[in-house]
Amino acid sequence: MPAISVRRLEEAGLNAWPALRVALVDGWLLRFADGFTKRANSANPIHGGDDDLPDRVAAVERRYAAAGQRSIFRLSPLAPAGLDGLLDGSGYRRIDETVVETADMAGIAIEADPDFRVLAAAGEWVEPASILQQEPAETRPTLQAMLERMVPSACFGLLLRDGMPAACGLAVVEDGLVGLFEIAVDPARRRGGLGLAMTRSLLAWGRAQGAETAYLQVVAGNAPARALYAGLGFRESHRYWYRARDAA
Known part of the structure; x- marks a missing residue:
């Protein structure tokens, strides 16, 4: 599998999880979504040099x-060299280190679960997914508004057991890449292979859309998830993390 550049993976990931509002400031993409998730409410340095970093941070x-x-x-x-150290010295804590992993679709045994369902619209998926992810109900309108702004093709997936949602996941296809997001399993049904079944089902959908490479983002400390993905052939591309001050 040819190496996929960090820039391409970063851009695909940003497109797959849209914000409600954005601003491009001197090569840094600022994203706003009413505070729902750090991914959609953070500054992302993706272009530009390392000059005038204090002024850029202040802006x-x-x-x-x-x-x-x-x-x-x-x-x-x-991100430009020196930014991490500058933020550290300014009271921004380093949190939520995340690993971006990729896999060659040709090397994965992929088959959709018989009880895998693709919902037609984001609005149908948000409520059951939020329940499985244990997100508060008040975040659902924001999540739906974000997903409805997505430009690439998306799969809003549910895995059923006994006719009820047991796992959820989101797959997004763009230019030969399929990204996997928001995979969650009913807490009462964990350790039963549902996470693997959900992942394989999303990959099967992505392959049917012509994707050749899969990618995902997983918290570095989530050892069970990383082991599951490693068993499917996912390998680390790069990492990202957040810098945030404690809320006032």
């Missing part, structure tokens, strides 16, 4: 303050 802080949100920075290998 980001002003933008988020004007929106009534705290400043959060998402740092990948695309």
